[in-house]
Amino acid sequence: MVELWYGIVALMLTLYVVLDGFDLGAGMLHVVVARTDAERRQVLAAIGPYWDGNEVWLLAAGGALFVAFPKALAAGLSGFYLAIMLVLWCLLLRGISIEFRSHIRDHMWRGFWDGVLALASGLLALFFGAALGNLLRGLPLGPDGWFGLALFTDFLARPPVGILDWYTVLVGAFAVLALALHGALYLAWRTDGAVRERSLAIARPAAWIAVIAWPLVTWATVAVHPAMFETFARRPLAWLGAVLALAGAAAIGLSLRRGRDLAAFLGSSGFIAGLLVATAASLFPVMLRAVPDAALSITAYAASNDAYGLRVALGWWSVGFPLAIAYLVLLFRLHRGRAAAARDGEGY
Amino acid sequence: MPTDALFWHRLQFAFTIVYHYLFPQLTMGLALLIVVMKSLARREPAWNEAARFWIRIFGINFAVGVVTGVPMEFQFGTNWAAFSQFAGKVVGHTLAMEGLFAFFLESSFLALLVWGERRLGPRGHTLAAWALFVGSWLSGYFIIATNSFMQHPVGHAMLPDGTLRLVDFGAFVLNPWALAAYAHNMTATVVTGSFVVAAVGAYYTLQGRHAAQARRFLRLGVIAGLIAAVVVAFPTGDHQAKMVARHQPAGLAAMEGRFASGPMAEITLIGQPNRRERRLDNPIKVPGMLSFLAFGTFHGNVPGLLEFPEADWPDNIELLYYAFHVMAGLGTLMIALMALATLALLRRRLERSRRLLWALMLAFPFPYIATTAGWMTTELGRQPWLVYGLLRTAQGASPTVHSGTVLFTLIGFCGLYLVLGILFLFLIGREIAHGLGSAEAAHG
Numbered sequence: 001m002v003e004l005w006y007g008i009v010a011l012m013l014t015l016y017v018v019l020d021g022f023d024l025g026a027g028m029l030h031v032v033v034a035r036t037d038a039e040r041r042q043v044l045a046a047i048g049p050y051w052d053g054n055e056v057w058l059l060a061a062g063g064a065l066f067v068a069f070p071k072a073l074a075a076g077l078s079g080f081y082l083a084i085m086l087v088l089w090c091l092l093l094r095g096i097s098i099e100f101r102s103h104i105r106d107h108m109w110r111g112f113w114d115g116v117l118a119l120a121s122g123l124l125a126l127f128f129g130a131a132l133g134n135l136l137r138g139l140p141l142g143p144d145g146w147f148g149l150a151l152f153t154d155f156l157a158r159p160p161v162g163i164l165d166w167y168t169v170l171v172g173a174f175a176v177l178a179l180a181l182h183g184a185l186y187l188a189w190r191t192d193g194a195v196r197e198r199s200l201a202i203a204r205p206a207a208w209i210a211v212i213a214w215p216l217v218t219w220a221t222v223a224v225h226p227a228m229f230e231t232f233a234r235r236p237l238a239w240l241g242a243v244l245a246l247a248g249a250a251a252i253g254l255s256l257r258r259g260r261d262l263a264a265f266l267g268s269s270g271f272i273a274g275l276l277v278a279t280a281a282s283l284f285p286v287m288l289r290a291v292p293d294a295a296l297s298i299t300a301y302a303a304s305n306d307a308y309g310l311r312v313a314l315g316w317w318s319v320g321f322p323l324a325i326a327y328l329v330l331l332f333r334l335h336r337g338r339a340a341a342a343r344d345g346e347g348y
Numbered sequence: 349m350p351t352d353a354l355f356w357h358r359l360q361f362a363f364t365i366v367y368h369y370l371f372p373q374l375t376m377g378l379a380l381l382i383v384v385m386k387s388l389a390r391r392e393p394a395w396n397e398a399a400r401f402w403i404r405i406f407g408i409n410f411a412v413g414v415v416t417g418v419p420m421e422f423q424f425g426t427n428w429a430a431f432s433q434f435a436g437k438v439v440g441h442t443l444a445m446e447g448l449f450a451f452f453l454e455s456s457f458l459a460l461l462v463w464g465e466r467r468l469g470p471r472g473h474t475l476a477a478w479a480l481f482v483g484s485w486l487s488g489y490f491i492i493a494t495n496s497f498m499q500h501p502v503g504h505a506m507l508p509d510g511t512l513r514l515v516d517f518g519a520f521v522l523n524p525w526a527l528a529a530y531a532h533n534m535t536a537t538v539v540t541g542s543f544v545v546a547a548v549g550a551y552y553t554l555q556g557r558h559a560a561q562a563r564r565f566l567r568l569g570v571i572a573g574l575i576a577a578v579v580v581a582f583p584t585g586d587h588q589a590k591m592v593a594r595h596q597p598a599g600l601a602a603m604e605g606r607f608a609s610g611p612m613a614e615i616t617l618i619g620q621p622n623r624r625e626r627r628l629d630n631p632i633k634v635p636g637m638l639s640f641l642a643f644g645t646f647h648g649n650v651p652g653l654l655e656f657p658e659a660d661w662p663d664n665i666e667l668l669y670y671a672f673h674v675m676a677g678l679g680t681l682m683i684a685l686m687a688l689a690t691l692a693l694l695r696r697r698l699e700r701s702r703r704l705l706w707a708l709m710l711a712f713p714f715p716y717i718a719t720t721a722g723w724m725t726t727e728l729g730r731q732p733w734l735v736y737g738l739l740r741t742a743q744g745a746s747p748t749v750h751s752g753t754v755l756f757t758l759i760g761f762c763g764l765y766l767v768l769g770i771l772f773l774f775l776i777g778r779e780i781a782h783g784l785g786s787a788e789a790a791h792g
Binding site for chain 2: 048049052053055056059060062063064066067068070071073074075076077078079080081082084085088089091092095096099100103104144146147148305306308309312313316317320321323324327328330331334
C-alpha cells in the first residue's frame, strides 16, 4: 500500500510537471514567439483554458502527499520555507498575469503583464528544477526529523548545503530548458502562422541543447548521489522510465523533421515523464534524503499514513482521479484545434 | 512587540486567510445566484444578459480567489508543520479531496463559463454555471470539514508516536460540527452574493442606467438577501451557537465576556470585557437570553470563564468578544435592511425610495465584515487549541522556521496583496462602470 501511494504521488507530480510544464514553457517564451498583441492573445488562448486546471495538479499532488505521507510533507515544506514562499508568489503573479492582461486594451498594461508572465514562468521552472535537485543532493535532516535550509551557503553541493548550489542551479537550468522546449512544442502544436514558425525555430536548437545537456546533468547527479544509480540498475520501473525518456527524445527529433507537431509534443511529454519516473523509482523508498547521515533520511515507510488511512484514501482517490482525467479530456476536446489570433471577447 | 515565531505564524495565517476569504465568499454566493439567473433566463431571456454581467464579475473575483488560495494550502506545511505531522493522517483526507473533487471541477469549467458561451451553446453554458456552483460549494464543504475537525475532533485515535490517525472516515467527514458550520457559512456566502447584487442594482437605479436590469438585480438581491440573512441567524446560527455551548464552553464564555457562572445567563448587547478585573465593563444585558439561546431554557447554567483554568481560556478574549458582537450586530442589521427593502419591493416602491437604495448600495461591505468577524469568532474561540483539546496552538508551528523569516514573508504577502487588491478593485470598478452589454465593448 505504501508503494502504491508513493506511486500515486509520483504519478500526480509527473502529471503536474507535464501539464503545467507546457504553460510555464509557453509563458516563458511567449514574449519571444509572439510579437503583436494578436499573436500574444493567440498564445494566451492556447494556454488560458488550461493553466488553472494544470496548476490544480500541484495542489492535488500536494494533497495526496499530505494524506499519504504527512511527515514528509511537513518536514519538506517547512524546511524549504523561503523557497516555497517564492514559488507561491510566482504562482500568484503567473495566474493574475494571464487573467488580468486582456481586460484592458492598452499596450503598456498588456506589455507589463506579458513581462510578468514570462518572468514568473521562467522562475517557476527554475525553482521546480532546483527543488528536484535538492531532493537528489540531500537535505540536512536532524535526528528529530526536521531541517531548515538556507537559500544558499557555499554553492559546493556538499554539507553544509543550501537550496541553491552548483548542482541544484544546474538542474534548475535544465528544467528551464526542458520546459521551454516543452512549451515551444506545445505552441507549435496548438497555434498556427508566425507563432508556430517561431516556436519551431526555438524548439529545434532547444532539443539539441537538451540532448547534449541531459548526459551532463546525469553525470552531475552521479557525482552528488552515486548510490542512486546502484538502485536504478535494480529497478525495472526506473529502466522503463529511462527508455521512455530516450524514446521521447528520439520522437521529438523525428517528429520535428517530419513536421508532426502533436507527436513532437507527446515526445517531449514522454521525455519529461520518463526522467521523473526513473528518478522517483530510483529514489524509493527515500522521500527526503539526509546528508551527511543517510540514516536520518525520511522514507515512505516511516512517513506514511496507517493502513486504514491509506485504504480509505485509495477509495476516494479511485473516484476522484478518473473524474479529473475526464475533465481534462473534455477540456482538450472542447478546445481542440489550433488557436488562431484571438477575437476580442472570446478568450484571453 | 512579541518576537517569537508563533505570533508571526499566526498573524501571517490570519492575514492571508482573511484576505483570501473575501473572494471565495462572493464566488460561492454568486455561483448560486448565477445558476438562479440561468434558470430564470429560460422564461425571461433578459436574465441571460444579467448572468453575463455577473459572470464577468465572478471571473475576476474567482481568479483572485484562486491565486490567494494556493498559499493557504501550502501554509499547512510551511508554517504549521508540527500540526500537519500531528493531524495530517486525518485532515489530509479532506484537504486532498478538495483538490481532487472541487478544484478540478471549478478550474476546468471556469474558462468555459467566462469565455465559452458561444462555444458551448445555452445548455452547455448553464451546465458550466452548475459545475462552478457544485465545485465551489464542494470546496467549501471540504475546508469546513477540515476546520471542524480542529474545532471538534471526531473519528480519530492517538497513535503510539503521539500523532493522530483516522479510525472512522464516515464520522470524520460527517462531523456534526461540520454540518452545522457548513449550513451557517454557506448561507452567509449567499448573503454576501445577494448584498453585492443588490448594491449594484441600487447603484444603477440611482444612476438611472440599465433600469430594467437594475430592477432584476434588486429583485433577486433583495429576496435572496432576506431569505439568506434570516437563515444565517435562524436556524443555522442558532444551531452553531448551541454547538459552541456544548463543545467549547470556555469559548462561549469568552465570546460573551462572561466570567461568573450561573443559570438565567444574560446576553450582552454592549460592553467591554475587562480581563484583569474579571468582569464586563459598562454592560447592557438581556437577562436569561444566553441560557435560552445556548440550551433552550432560561434555567440552563452557562459556565463563566472562572470555571476553567486560565491556561484554557482563549488567549484574546477582547478580540473574540468584539468579533462575535460585530457579527451578531451586523447580522441583525442586515435582516432589518433586507426586510425593509422587501417590503418596499412588494409595494413597488423600492426603485423610487432613494434613501433605501443608498442604504442598499452602501451596505455591501456589511456581509464581508460579518463573515470575517464570524470566522474570527470561530478561530479565536478555539484557542488556545489548534485541535480542540488535543494540540495547543503553541505546539503546532513549524519548528525550524524562524520569526524573522516569517515576518519577512508576511511583509511580502502584505505588499503583494495590496497591489492585488488595488488591481482587483480597479478591474471590478471598471466592469461596473462599463455596465451591462457586450464583453467586446468592455474589453475592446
